[in-house]
Amino acid sequence: MDLSKLKAFVVVAEELNFRRSAEILGMTQPPLTRLIAGLEDDLGAKLFERTTRQVKLTGTGVFLLKEGREIIARAEKLEHEVRAISRIKGGALSVAFSTTVFLASLPKIIGAFQERFPKVTLQLHQESRPRLFAGLRQGQFDVGFVEGTVEEEGLAADTVHDEALGVLLPKQHSFARRKQVELSELGDETIILHPRRDNDRFHDTVHLLFRQSGIKPKVYVKSDWESCPVLVAIGKGVSLTILGTQQCVFPETKFVPIRQLSLPVSVVWNPENTNPALKGMLSFVAENAALRRKNAVCLEEGLKF
Amino acid sequence: MDLSKLKAFVVVAEELNFRRSAEILGMTQPPLTRLIAGLEDDLGAKLFERTTRQVKLTGTGVFLLKEGREIIARAEKLEHEVRAISRIKGGALSVAFSTTVFLASLPKIIGAFQERFPKVTLQLHQESRPRLFAGLRQGQFDVGFVEGTVEEEGLAADTVHDEALGVLLPKQHSFARRKQVELSELGDETIILHPRRDNDRFHDTVHLLFRQSGIKPKVYVKSDWESCPVLVAIGKGVSLTILGTQQCVFPETKFVPIRQLSLPVSVVWNPENTNPALKGMLSFVAENAALRRKNAVCLEEGLKF
DNA sequence: ACTTATTGATGCCGTTTAGGTATCAAAAAG
DNA sequence: CTTTTTGATACCTAAACGGCATCAATAAGT
Numbered sequence: 001m002d003l004s005k006l007k008a009f010v011v012v013a014e015e016l017n018f019r020r021s022a023e024i025l026g027m028t029q030p031p032l033t034r035l036i037a038g039l040e041d042d043l044g045a046k047l048f049e050r051t052t053r054q055v056k057l058t059g060t061g062v063f064l065l066k067e068g069r070e071i072i073a074r075a076e077k078l079e080h081e082v083r084a085i086s087r088i089k090g091g092a093l094s095v096a097f098s099t100t101v102f103l104a105s106l107p108k109i110i111g112a113f114q115e116r117f118p119k120v121t122l123q124l125h126q127e128s129r130p131r132l133f134a135g136l137r138q139g140q141f142d143v144g145f146v147e148g149t150v151e152e153e154g155l156a157a158d159t160v161h162d163e164a165l166g167v168l169l170p171k172q173h174s175f176a177r178r179k180q181v182e183l184s185e186l187g188d189e190t191i192i193l194h195p196r197r198d199n200d201r202f203h204d205t206v207h208l209l210f211r212q213s214g215i216k217p218k219v220y221v222k223s224d225w226e227s228c229p230v231l232v233a234i235g236k237g238v239s240l241t242i243l244g245t246q247q248c249v250f251p252e253t254k255f256v257p258i259r260q261l262s263l264p265v266s267v268v269w270n271p272e273n274t275n276p277a278l279k280g281m282l283s284f285v286a287e288n289a290a291l292r293r294k295n296a297v298c299l300e301e302g303l304k305f
Numbered sequence: 306m307d308l309s310k311l312k313a314f315v316v317v318a319e320e321l322n323f324r325r326s327a328e329i330l331g332m333t334q335p336p337l338t339r340l341i342a343g344l345e346d347d348l349g350a351k352l353f354e355r356t357t358r359q360v361k362l363t364g365t366g367v368f369l370l371k372e373g374r375e376i377i378a379r380a381e382k383l384e385h386e387v388r389a390i391s392r393i394k395g396g397a398l399s400v401a402f403s404t405t406v407f408l409a410s411l412p413k414i415i416g417a418f419q420e421r422f423p424k425v426t427l428q429l430h431q432e433s434r435p436r437l438f439a440g441l442r443q444g445q446f447d448v449g450f451v452e453g454t455v456e457e458e459g460l461a462a463d464t465v466h467d468e469a470l471g472v473l474l475p476k477q478h479s480f481a482r483r484k485q486v487e488l489s490e491l492g493d494e495t496i497i498l499h500p501r502r503d504n505d506r507f508h509d510t511v512h513l514l515f516r517q518s519g520i521k522p523k524v525y526v527k528s529d530w531e532s533c534p535v536l537v538a539i540g541k542g543v544s545l546t547i548l549g550t551q552q553c554v555f556p557e558t559k560f561v562p563i564r565q566l567s568l569p570v571s572v573v574w575n576p577e578n579t580n581p582a583l584k585g586m587l588s589f590v591a592e593n594a595a596l597r598r599k600n601a602v603c604l605e606e607g608l609k610f
Numbered sequence: 611a612c613t614t615a616t617t618g619a620t621g622c623c624g625t626t627t628a629g630g631t632a633t634c635a636a637a638a639a640g
Numbered sequence: 641c642t643t644t645t646t647g648a649t650a651c652c653t654a655a656a657c658g659g660c661a662t663c664a665a666t667a668a669g670t
Contacts, residue, residue: 001384003308018618031658033618043384045391052617052665059422060391063588067383071376078372079306079348086350086365117364280364283371323647336629338647357636357646 003075005039006068009047012036013065016055084276088119093277096125096132096141100202104163104242105265109145113284120277129201136270142278144268147242148201157268160285166257168232168239176254183213183258190237191217194224205263206240229253308380310344311373314352317341318370321360389581393424398582401430401437401446405507409468409547410570414450418589425582434506441575447583449573452547453506462573465590471562473537473544481559488518488563495542496522499529510568511545534558 012021012032022032040047047061057065097106110122125132125141133152135141150157167186169176175185196203210217228239233252241255242263267285269278317326317337327337345352352366362370402411415427430437430446438457440446455462472491474481480490498511515522533544538557546560547568572590574583 001308001380003306003380019616027657028659029618030620030660033620035657037619043387043391045387050618052619053667055618057421059418059425059585059589060387062421062592063390063585064383064387066588066591067386071380071383074379075306075308075376078369078376081372082348082350082365082369085368086348116362116367120364280368283368284364286371287367324645332628333630334647335631335649338649340628342648355647357648358638360647 001039001042003072005035005042006064007072008032008035009039010065010068010072012048012055013057013061016057018055081276081279085280088117088276088280091117091119091275091277092121092123093143093275093281094123094125094141095281096127096135096144098129098132098144098146098201099126100147100242100263101145101265102126105145105161109160109285112288113281116284117277117280120280133268136268139270139273142269142273142275143281146201146266146268147263148205148266149264150266150268152268154270155268156271157266158282158285158289160265160267160289162262162264163242164257165240165242165261165263166255168229168241169254169256170232170235170238171252171254172235173238173254175256178256180257180259183209183261184215186217186238186258187215189217192228192231192237192239193222194228195222202242202263209240209261306344306347308377310340310347311369312377313337313340314344315370315373315377317353317360318362318366321362323360386581386584390585393422393581393585396424396580396582397426397428398448398580398586399428399430399446400586401432401440401449403434403437403449403451403506404431405452405547405568406450406570407431410450410466414465414590417593418586421589422582422585425585438573441573444575444578447574447578447580448586451506451571451573452568453510453571454569455571455573457573459575460573461576462571463587463590463594465570465572465594467567467569468547469562470545470547470566470568471560473534473546474559474561475537475540475543476557476559477540478543478559480561483561485562485564488514488566489520491522491543491563492520494522497533497536497542497544499533507547507568514545514566 008021008025011024012018015021015024018032018036019029022029025032036047043060043064045060045064046058047064049056049058095110106124110124114120114122125135127135127141127144129146132141132144132146133155136144136155145160147163149159167175167181167189175181193206194203228241229250231237232239233250267282269282313326313330316329317323320326320329323337323341324334327334330337341352348365348369350365350369351363352369354361354363400415411429415429418425419427430440432440432446432449434451437446437449437451438460441449441460450465452468454464472480472486472494480486499508533546534555536542537544538555572587574587
């Protein structure tokens, strides 16, 4: 089906007069008559009941009018949006990350986005979960990335991808050559954990995991985020973490994913925000999300957090 | 913009290879290259970043891919539905009415529908409100019409039009020549009312109206629906009713609307019902609803019932 | 009852557009 | 350095689309 034909149909359906419709469409009556006849042929449906003196819609026509209007409106909206997005030269996008996502997924998301939208200036903010949501509501941020799923009043959200959850090990460790380990195998290990911050979803999740699996790891060495890999590197224990940038920093450490455990990462945005760069980011994220759905059973399935 | 071009774009965006895409589209590579170039020209946006050896999407392209897929899917769905609707020859639609709507609005709705969909066989059912909803849920009815607004779990609803609420008067009555009356003017009249049935929204509304306006009409002569106009005709009093078929039955009576009072009529249907005739009815009703929004402040605004 | 005006349908023609063939230039692979 | 693969270009043909003239049917005016 052809949108231009559909548009012509809508005009005729509204005017119920071929001559006037043709004038509105900037053409003459005969080709319009043939155009409508062609549309009816294509669809295999009579759209108008016409005598030489009056035109009226058939039931099928009534339906096509209603739906056709919507499709045309949507296509035109799309066209405008595409123009708007392409016109972005020095557009700006204010992006907020929760700490966990900031450390783990930032290069994946931002690097690929920059490649696609090289002219968009990105402002990156590392924020706690509640301040991130507040910033989105107030328009301070255009888009946010947080771990877990999001259901916040007034904000829209989607899952971007699932980050693999695993252990950071010293390279000499017996697990370091394995492709993956079971959570239950960590019972004998010394786990290095960072202190809990406000609204720290990752921290809560780790504790929940241990409680649910019945594992009581030997020692908790409280540390901060940045020094965890250092302590692992010097053999003080292993650290529960997310596959991310950390693993590359210390070549003395190795990341091994835990079987069937992953942490979803979500995009969050304010649906009232009209920044065209935001639309670009959202479609970009949607495209990638479709590609990544292949591995790892989502943590969400077993644990609602 | 042209849907066929958009379809071609989507294929290229998915394949990222002009030759293969052309094959999928059943054409050769050169026209496809020109077609995409033309689309980029139309939209004033670069959609692909291409070297002679590799094609990749630009940010704008990513956006257009996501949105374009949806529009194409919708257009194709529309095409199928139109074919389905037009294919209805001996299709059937089971329609249920509440008593009030049955008496007042049936010819308006059904008559016009029959004109549009002459080949659809209609089965009409007069049902109480709860049995009507139950029937819709069970698939016994395809569509229902009731007075008031509807918010029922599992059912979809829309307002069709607003029925004028008014008084049925003997022709000799002093109000009979007026264009409209105020509700407050009815304080001195003898009101003829029918007995209340189960879930009788109309009946409840009338009582609510009197209570809210502080009017206490002289006498309630209990009667049944059918004999109300008879009693009016012989001068026993006036009857509160809806502009409908009744007024035509007895030439001795006259209907006069009450200012700013009307009763909305809603369509209700089961969103899971796939009967193509239902889609026809819904678009038909939507078309008419758009036309009728002009008169009468809706009763709903003052009275939620 | 007859004429007139208006409406949608049809036949014919020219222009525009879309697709096909042949070929080119650039870049990766051997 | 040759071969292969890729998207771009030039040129041609055919179908589509729109315009003009005209017809047939019907409602309105006389």
